[in-house]
Amino acid sequence: MKSNNIGVLFDLDGVLIDTETQYSVFWGEIGEKYLGNREEFAARIKGSNLSTILNNNFPDPDLQKEIVAQLDDFQANMSYSIYPGVKEFIQQLEENDIPMCIVTSSDDRKMESLFEQQPYFKDVFRNIITGDMVNKSKPDPECFLKGAELIGVDISNCFVFEDSMQGIAAGIASGATVIALDTTNSREAISALTDNIISSFENFGVENMTQYK
Numbered sequence: 001m002k003s004n005n006i007g008v009l010f011d012l013d014g015v016l017i018d019t020e021t022q023y024s025v026f027w028g029e030i031g032e033k034y035l036g037n038r039e040e041f042a043a044r045i046k047g048s049n050l051s052t053i054l055n056n057n058f059p060d061p062d063l064q065k066e067i068v069a070q071l072d073d074f075q076a077n078m079s080y081s082i083y084p085g086v087k088e089f090i091q092q093l094e095e096n097d098i099p100m101c102i103v104t105s106s107d108d109r110k111m112e113s114l115f116e117q118q119p120y121f122k123d124v125f126r127n128i129i130t131g132d133m134v135n136k137s138k139p140d141p142e143c144f145l146k147g148a149e150l151i152g153v154d155i156s157n158c159f160v161f162e163d164s165m166q167g168i169a170a171g172i173a174s175g176a177t178v179i180a181l182d183t184t185n186s187r188e189a190i191s192a193l194t195d196n197i198i199s200s201f202e203n204f205g206v207e208n209m210t211q212y213k
Helices: 020-035 039-044 050-057 061-077 086-095 108-117 119-124 142-151 165-174 206-210
Strands: 007-010 100-103 158-162 177-181
Touching: 007 142, 020 039, 020 061, 050 061, 061 108, 086 119, 086 206, 100 142, 108 119, 142 158, 142 165, 158 165, 165 177
Parallel strands: 007 100, 007 158, 158 177
Antiparallel strands: none
16 A cells, blocks of 8 residues: 555654653652652653743753753663564565654654664654754644654554643644554543554554544
8 A cells, every 4th residue: 555645653762662661760750859749750750841831830041950860860871772573664664655743742862862772763864853842832733744754654544552631632732543552541531632543663563553533
């Protein structure tokens, strides 16, 4: 099935790479240290870009610099493991001439750490929207609208793969077809937003994807 009429927009963490558990630990520690709130804080900020997290929760500029330094050190040393089935699915997209884009709340510094550990992503993804490239964080749809524009596909013909509640909401608001992964949130929680839920990309192909349209 060759097609230039559809496109795919991938969130990164919790979708392509298995990092959300590590981020939950980091942000949980930040929440506990500075706000006295661990689990709720880590869950609440999932899907938000860094500037939104800092400005909404840590308005002091000196504290922001301190947290950014801690985050940079953490991201430089964390593990970026690719989920099973991801490479095979991406290969199918390439074989079918389906354009794709990473749409992530991560900043450019984090992406450089990812590329160092997983150069595969730099090789296959020529289109990337980072949190540094948008003005409004998820659940605002701006990031996905920019991703669709970057790959030259109308957002109504795009498939968004997301795991966070804010990301799923942003994908739906954009007008794309959202397929959620239950890697971060439970299937029961996600079902409040969409019934399009998968557990992984293993044995998942282009034909499976288009059935959700």
